[in-house]
Amino acid sequence: MTEWTGDQLIQVDQTVRRWLVELGREARETKNQDLHVGQKEGDFRNIVTNLDTTNQAWLVDHIRSIDPDAHIVAEEGDLQRPETMAGHVWFIDPIDGTLNFVHEKTDFAIMVALYIDGKPTLGWIAKVMTNQVFHGGPTIGAFVNDQKLVPVADLGLKESILIVSGRRLISGEKPYVAIASAALAYRVLGSAGISFSRLFLQQATGYFSKLSPWDLAAGRVLAETLGYVVKSLDGSPLNMLSSNTVLIATTKTYRESVKIVKD
Amino acid sequence: MTEWTGDQLIQVDQTVRRWLVELGREARETKNQDLHVGQKEGDFRNIVTNLDTTNQAWLVDHIRSIDPDAHIVAEEGDLQRPETMAGHVWFIDPIDGTLNFVHEKTDFAIMVALYIDGKPTLGWIAKVMTNQVFHGGPTIGAFVNDQKLVPVADLGLKESILIVSGRRLISGEKPYVAIASAALAYRVLGSAGISFSRLFLQQATGYFSKLSPWDLAAGRVLAETLGYVVKSLDGSPLNMLSSNTVLIATTKTYRESVKIVKD
Incomplete structure (x- = not known):
C-alpha cells in the first residue's frame, strides 16, 4: 500500500x-x-x-x-x-x-x-x-x-527578513555571510521549525541553513505547498536521506541569493 | 523637585x-x-x-x-x-x-x-x-x-544562550564574533527590548550590542535590578546621552567575555 x-x-x-x-x-x-x-x-x-x-x-x-x-x-x-x-x-x-x-x-x-x-x-x-x-x-x-495559510507574496531580499543558521554564519561560510548581508535584516532563531513557521506566516522571505532530514522534511512539505522554493543554491536535487544546504525562499529571494553567491 | x-x-x-x-x-x-x-x-x-x-x-x-x-x-x-x-x-x-x-x-x-x-x-x-x-x-x-522577577543565576558563556546585534556581528567586528563563537549558542532577534526581556526571564546569559540611549535606558534599569552587569567591555562608564557598545550579562559571562576579547 x-x-x-x-x-x-x-x-x-x-x-x-x-x-x-x-x-x-x-x-x-x-x-x-x-x-x-x-x-x-x-x-x-x-x-x-x-x-x-x-x-x-x-x-x-x-x-x-x-x-x-x-x-x-x-x-x-x-x-x-x-x-x-x-x-x-x-x-x-x-x-x-x-x-x-x-x-x-x-x-x-x-x-x-x-x-x-x-x-x-x-x-x-x-x-x-x-x-x-x-x-x-x-x-x-x-x-x-x-x-x-495563504500563498506567499514574492518579496525580495531587501523587502523583508531573512533567517539564517547561526552556526554557519559565524563559521564564516561565504554564502551565508553574503546573503545575510544583502537582506533587509537577518535573524538567528536556533530552531528550524520556528524558522519555517515564520515563513508560513510571511514574517520572513527566506531561511538558509544546512538541515538534517528531520529538520527539513516537514518544513519542505508546507513551504512548497505555500509556493516557496526549497532548493540548494546550485539547484542540485535534495536528498531527503542526508543533510542538505538549502535555501527555502520566495522565488525572488531565491534568485537574488543565487546571483549574489555566483557573483 | x-x-x-x-x-x-x-x-x-x-x-x-x-x-x-x-x-x-x-x-x-x-x-x-x-x-x-x-x-x-x-x-x-x-x-x-x-x-x-x-x-x-x-x-x-x-x-x-x-x-x-x-x-x-x-x-x-x-x-x-x-x-x-x-x-x-x-x-x-x-x-x-x-x-x-x-x-x-x-x-x-x-x-x-x-x-x-x-x-x-x-x-x-x-x-x-x-x-x-x-x-x-x-x-x-x-x-x-x-x-x-528573580535575581539572575550566574551562568557562564558556555552554559546558556547569548544574544548579539546582527548588524555588528555580520560586519565582522571582532568582539562580537569572538564572544558569539565562544557561547553555547547565539541568537539575533532584531529588538533590544525583546533581547532584554529574554535576560529578565533567564532565557539568556548576555546581550551584546551597540545601543542608543532609548534602546538601553529601560533595559539597564531592570537588568541592574536583577543583578546583571551592564558595562562596556573596557569598563568605561556608560554615557546615557550617547550610544554605547555594551554587554549586559551575568557576572561570569561578562568576565569571560572581557577575557576573550583581551586575549
Whole structure:
C-alpha cells in the first residue's frame, strides 16, 4: 500500500495534529528538574534530553499503529534508516531546537512529515509554546491550527527578513555571510521549525541553513505547498536521506541569493 | 523637585505600565495598510512608521502631565536633548524593533525609562504581542506584569544562550564574533527590548550590542535590578546621552567575555 486517498490524507493530517497537541502540552508542562540532558558526539552544543527520546518512541509507536509497513527516519537513536524513498517514509524530529527548549523554554518545535514514493505529502510543525500546529500538504492545503495559510507574496531580499543558521554564519561560510548581508535584516532563531513557521506566516522571505532530514522534511512539505522554493543554491536535487544546504525562499529571494553567491 | 518617594515611584511605575498596555493594544490592532513607513538618514534598514511618531508624541504628552519639568530623550524627531543627566530624564523608544514590527508583526517593544540625577530609577519594556510589561527598578523590584522577577543565576558563556546585534556581528567586528563563537549558542532577534526581556526571564546569559540611549535606558534599569552587569567591555562608564557598545550579562559571562576579547 503506497497510495492514500485525499480523505485518508485528511484523516492522517488530523490524527497526527492531535498527537502533536498532546506532546506539546506535555512539553510545556515539563519542568527542567525533570529533564536529563546529555551530549551527543562529544559536542556540548549538540544535546539530547529524555523528552527527545520519549517523544520519539511515542511517535514511532503511534505512526506504526496507523502505517505498520512504513519506514521511519528520526533524529535520535538507531532506527534503521531506509536506503531509498520508495513507499511511505516518515520523518520525526521529537524536539527541534533542543538548546532553546532547555535554556529558553521557547522557540522549539516538534516536527513530523510523511513522504510517499519520494513526494512531500504531509508535514506537521508544532510550535509548542504558542500551541500552534502548522500542518497539511500539497493535496489538502496548509494550515495553522484551523486557519488556512495563504500563498506567499514574492518579496525580495531587501523587502523583508531573512533567517539564517547561526552556526554557519559565524563559521564564516561565504554564502551565508553574503546573503545575510544583502537582506533587509537577518535573524538567528536556533530552531528550524520556528524558522519555517515564520515563513508560513510571511514574517520572513527566506531561511538558509544546512538541515538534517528531520529538520527539513516537514518544513519542505508546507513551504512548497505555500509556493516557496526549497532548493540548494546550485539547484542540485535534495536528498531527503542526508543533510542538505538549502535555501527555502520566495522565488525572488531565491534568485537574488543565487546571483549574489555566483557573483 | 528631583526626589520621588518610594510610594510615588510605585505610583509612577503603575501609571506608565497602564500607558504601555494601552499603546500595546493599539499596536496589536494596527494593520499594515494603516502604516506609513519612511526611511531615516537615507538608510533603507533604518525605518520609522507613523506609529513610532504618534506613540512618542502621546508618551511625551503623558510624561509631561505627571512630570512637567523633566527632560525627555526620545528616538524620533527633534526633541531638545539635555546636556547632562541632572534632574529627571525620561527616555522613550516608541517602537523598538521597527523592522520586526512592520515585517514580522512580532518581537517589537515599547520602552520608557526614568533616570533621576543620572541614577537608573524606573524602566518599562512592553513586549507587545504577548501583552507582557516588564517594569520596576532598584527601589521597588523588577516585575513582569504582576509577577516579581528573580535575581539572575550566574551562568557562564558556555552554559546558556547569548544574544548579539546582527548588524555588528555580520560586519565582522571582532568582539562580537569572538564572544558569539565562544557561547553555547547565539541568537539575533532584531529588538533590544525583546533581547532584554529574554535576560529578565533567564532565557539568556548576555546581550551584546551597540545601543542608543532609548534602546538601553529601560533595559539597564531592570537588568541592574536583577543583578546583571551592564558595562562596556573596557569598563568605561556608560554615557546615557550617547550610544554605547555594551554587554549586559551575568557576572561570569561578562568576565569571560572581557577575557576573550583581551586575549
